[in-house]
Amino acid sequence: MDQKKALNRYRMDLHIHTCLSPCGCSEMVPTRIIDEALKKRLNLIGVCDHNASENYPAVKKAAEGSGVEVLGGIEVTSKEEIHILALFDCEKNLHAMQEIVYAHLAGVNDSDAFGEQYVVDRHDYIKGINRRLLIGSADISLEATVAHIRECEGIAIASHIDRDAFSIISQLGFIPEGLELDAVELAFAKSEPSDFSGAGRYPALRFSDAHFLKDIGAAYTYALLAAPIIEELRKALHGRGGRRIWNK
Numbered sequence: 001m002d003q004k005k006a007l008n009r010y011r012m013d014l015h016i017h018t019c020l021s022p023c024g025c026s027e028m029v030p031t032r033i034i035d036e037a038l039k040k041r042l043n044l045i046g047v048c049d050h051n052a053s054e055n056y057p058a059v060k061k062a063a064e065g066s067g068v069e070v071l072g073g074i075e076v077t078s079k080e081e082i083h084i085l086a087l088f089d090c091e092k093n094l095h096a097m098q099e100i101v102y103a104h105l106a107g108v109n110d111s112d113a114f115g116e117q118y119v120v121d122r123h124d125y126i127k128g129i130n131r132r133l134l135i136g137s138a139d140i141s142l143e144a145t146v147a148h149i150r151e152c153e154g155i156a157i158a159s160h161i162d163r164d165a166f167s168i169i170s171q172l173g174f175i176p177e178g179l180e181l182d183a184v185e186l187a188f189a190k191s192e193p194s195d196f197s198g199a200g201r202y203p204a205l206r207f208s209d210a211h212f213l214k215d216i217g218a219a220y221t222y223a224l225l226a227a228p229i230i231e232e233l234r235k236a237l238h239g240r241g242g243r244r245i246w247n248k
Contacts, residue, residue: 007225008226012222013217013220014044015207017209022115022117022134030061030121031124034066038066046071046207048073048086048087049074049075050134051101051134052134054130058120072087073085073086076149078141079138080137084157085157085159086155089229090230100140102132106139109130114135147180155237157181157184158199160187161186163187173197174196179198182202182234183203183237184204185207204247206219206247208220223243
C-alpha cells in the first residue's frame with residue numbers, strides 16, 4: 001500500500017545557513033533565502049546554522065504559500081571539530097537537539113572577530129542576537145552527536161566529507177566502522193564516496209552549504225518522495241517503496 005502513494009520529485013538543497021551563523025552573510029534572511037530558492041527551482045530546503053536553529057521557524061513561515069518546503073536543522077560541530085548535519089521535520093525534536101548542543105557549548109561570541117549572530121522574524125527584522133560562541137565546538141563526541149540526532153528522530157549526515165577542514169575525513173581520515181550516519185554530503189562535483197575511506201557504505205548527497213545568497217542551489221540532490229518529511233527522506237536514502245535519491 002505504501003508503494004501506491006503518489007510520489008513527487010523534490011529538488012533539494014538541505015544545507016543552507018542564515019544570518020545566525022557566525023560565517024553567514026547578513027543577506028541570508030528568510031524572504032531573500034526563499035526568493036533565491038525559487039529562482040534556483042528548489043522546492044525543498046534545509047536550514048542548518050552552526051550549532052543553532054533559532055532562525056528555522058522564520059524561514060519556514062516566510063516560505064508559506066511559496067511552493068518551497070523547509071526542514072529544520074543544525075550543523076553541529078563535535079568536539080573533534082567535525083561538522084554533522086542534523087535534520088528534522090518536527091520542531092519539538094529540533095528543539096530537543098538544540099538543547100543538547102547548547103548544554104555542551106561553552107564561550108561567548110566575539111562579534112568583532114566572527115560577526116553578529118542575528119535572530120530574525122519572517123519579515124527579516126532582527127528580533128535579537130545570539131551571544132553564544134556558535135563557531136565553537138560542542139563538548140560532544142562524534143559518536144554521541146550521531147546518537148543524539150537519532151534519539152531525537154532526526155537524520156544524521158556527515159557534512160562536506162571532501163573538504164580539508166571540519167569534515168570527518170579531514171579530522172579522522174576515515175569514517176569509523178559502525179557509525180550510524182544516514183548519509184554523507186559531498187561538496188565538489190568530481191568527488192565520489194569511494195574516494196574516501198568508509199564513505200562508500202552510505203548514500204551520497206550534494207548540497208550547497210550556502211553562506212551567501214548566490215550559492216543557494218549551487219549543488220542539489222533530487223528525491224522522489226510522497227511528502228517532504230524525514231520519514232520519507234529516510235526511505236529514499238534506502239531506496240524503499242519506490243522512493244529514491246539521485247544527483248544531477
